Amino acid sequence: MASVNKASLRQDFATLKARFEQHCAEGQVSAELRALFEALLMLFELLMAVFMEKTTTKTSRNSGLPPSQTGQDGEDPTTPERRTRAKGDKHTHNRSDNTRTIETVTTIALAHCAHCDEDLTQTPCQGHERRTVIDIVFEKVVDHVDAEIKDCPRCGARNKAPFPSRLAGPLQYGLGLRAFVLNLLVAQMVSLKRVQQLLNSLIDRVVSEATLLGYVMQLHRALERWEQEAIAALLKQPAVHVDETSLRVDRTNHWIHVYASGEITLKVLHRKRGLEAIEAINIIPRYGGVIIHDCWASYLSYAHCGHGLCGSHLLRELTFVIEANGYRWAASMKRLLLETRKQVANSPHKCLSEDGYLKLTKRYRVILARGAKELPPIPPRQDGKRARVAKSDAHNLWERFERYETAVLLFAKRPEVAFTNNRAERDLRMSKVKQKVSGCFRTRQYAEAYCRISSYLQTMAYRGYNPLVAIQMALSGELYAGGGE
Numbered sequence: 085m086a087s088v089n090k091a092s093l094r095q096d097f098a099t100l101k102a103r104f105e106q107h108c109a110e111g112q113v114s115a116e117l118r119a120l121f122e123a124l125l126m127l128f129e130l131l132m133a134v135f136m137e138k139t140t141t142k143t144s145r146n147s148g149l150p151p152s153q154t155g156q157d158g159e160d161p162t163t164p165e166r167r168t169r170a171k172g173d174k175h176t177h178n179r180s181d182n183t184r185t186i187e188t189v190t191t192i193a194l195a196h197c198a199h200c201d202e203d204l205t206q207t208p209c210q211g212h213e214r215r216t217v218i219d220i221v222f223e224k225v226v227d228h229v230d231a232e233i234k235d236c237p238r239c240g241a242r243n244k245a246p247f248p249s250r251l252a253g254p255l256q257y258g259l260g261l262r263a264f265v266l267n268l269l270v271a272q273m274v275s276l277k278r279v280q281q282l283l284n285s286l287i288d289r290v291v292s293e294a295t296l297l298g299y300v301m302q303l304h305r306a307l308e309r310w311e312q313e314a315i316a317a318l319l320k321q322p323a324v325h326v327d328e329t330s331l332r333v334d335r336t337n338h339w340i341h342v343y344a345s346g347e348i349t350l351k352v353l354h355r356k357r358g359l360e361a362i363e364a365i366n367i368i369p370r371y372g373g374v375i376i377h378d379c380w381a382s383y384l385s386y387a388h389c390g391h392g393l394c395g396s397h398l399l400r401e402l403t404f405v406i407e408a409n410g411y412r413w414a415a416s417m418k419r420l421l422l423e424t425r426k427q428v429a430n431s432p433h434k435c436l437s438e439d440g441y442l443k444l445t446k447r448y449r450v451i452l453a454r455g456a457k458e459l460p461p462i463p464p465r466q467d468g469k470r471a472r473v474a475k476s477d478a479h480n481l482w483e484r485f486e487r488y489e490t491a492v493l494l495f496a497k498r499p500e501v502a503f504t505n506n507r508a509e510r511d512l513r514m515s516k517v518k519q520k521v522s523g524c525f526r527t528r529q530y531a532e533a534y535c536r537i538s539s540y541l542q543t544m545a546y547r548g549y550n551p552l553v554a555i556q557m558a559l560s561g562e563l564y565a566g567g568g569e
Contacts, residue, residue: 180552182260224287225258257291262299263555265291269300270537271551273518297530304533306558307540314350314543315367321345322500323374323392324367326383327508328357331515332524333531340515340535342508343367347546349511351535353528358382374494376505379484391491394505395421398485398492405478413455414478417485420447424496425503434499441497448489455482511542 107113191212194204231245250256261283268274268282276293284290318324324345331338331353339357343350354361359382362368368375368383374390377383378397402418405411424444428434436444459479475483485492495503518534525531544554557563 275522325508349542392494392501396504
């Protein structure tokens with residue numbers, strides 16, 4: 085099966101079909117025999133299309149499978165991503181309040197000439213060549229606060245000076261340490277045990293897991309107002325990227341739903357993936373703009389929203405159809421999408437003109453019309469059969485292009501609609517890394533806390549803040565004192 089040449093198989097079938105049609109034209113085949121053979125040829129052509137798809141390996145390059153499930157995968161040269169000469173994202177020059185820089189300059193005197201040994205101590209210096217060493221020295225700061233205790237000389241009562249509100253117990257950990265811990269747990273995705281070990285090596289003290297988890301819940305509660313404001317801001321956006329991915333919580337499968345637009349990222353945990361979760365989260369039911377997704381049926385059920393389909397998913401599926409069956413309509417459609425994406429990217433308005441969009445839709449429909457003739461016909465449903473008629477992946481993809489023409493081409497008509505849904509997938513990617521590094525969450529409340537905190541950190545990262553500064557702003561109340569808005 086694996087050694088069958090797909091190209092020769094389709095060529096042999098085309099030759100056989102042509103010979104049969106020639107015999108029919110010459111009157112050498114009876115009407116009954118012709119009807120029987122035409123039915124057999126239609127069935128064989130459909131089976132051949134399915135067979136070729138089954139023998140074509142699906143990878144992250146030609147399907148929706150993630151690279152982690154498909155092994156090492158090469159880059160697809162037909163779908164190049166934008167590249168820049170920059171070496172990273174631009175960040176504002178902010179740093180934590182509990183960091184300081186100690187800078188020293190040491191000058192090395194030049195006393196003698198290296199060539200003639202002349203004395204140079206009195207010779208004026210013409211300049212300096214500098215070499216720099218940057219190092220880190222971890223410093224534990226212990227701040228003792230002593231409250232005076234006095235006996236009243238008049239009534240004899242013993243009095244104690246009140247401690248500041250931040251000192252609720254005999255031992256407290258400061259804002260810098262708490263932000264450092266939360267950065268490790270959420271942003272850097274380090275496990276609890278390793279965070280404990282690292283703190284012990286730095287401050288020579290073992291901090292309990294309960295204390296570390298308490299910091300997580302403290303930040304989770306501090307960001308409740310921020311989450312409500314993020315939802316309100318998302319509802320005002322013209323287009324929102326949406327997606328979902330699985331997450332293990334207490335050995336059961338849950339789903340993280342992401343909503344992303346502009347600088348805002350919001351992740352919400354729910355037990356379900358489809359309509360029940362979307363209704364419970366209650367963002368899409370109240371939203372009136374365009375949602376960009378990967379053609380998930382639950383999203384398409386909301387007719388009051390505009391819809392934009394992810395071009396990257398469509399290109400990968402077209403690649404699979406081309407590799408499996410070599411359909412010309414799929415190659416033409418892939419070429420059309422790539423050309424249009426380039427035109428839109430180079431356009432000053434990030435969309436096509438009205439005349440350009442009309443030409444695009446005309447080419448789009450011509451390709452689909454040719455595809456309808458190229459695809460094998462679907463046999464009619466037998467009388468009394470209730471099951472759906474089996475179709476190949478190529479048929480399903482063609483029908484999707486035909487049914488959702490407006491959603492596929494919306495990126496060329498409206499500048500706020502992106503060609504891909506990579507933004508949502510990129511924001512979800514770290515959740516899978518967190519699960520692989522640290523394992524599943526023990527309880528749902530900490531999984532929800534992770535979603536809210538990571539949403540906040542990703543949003544602040546888009547605004548140019550590093551995680552330590554963002555966490556300190558939220559814990560200290562600076563977020564609503566002009567620091568983060």
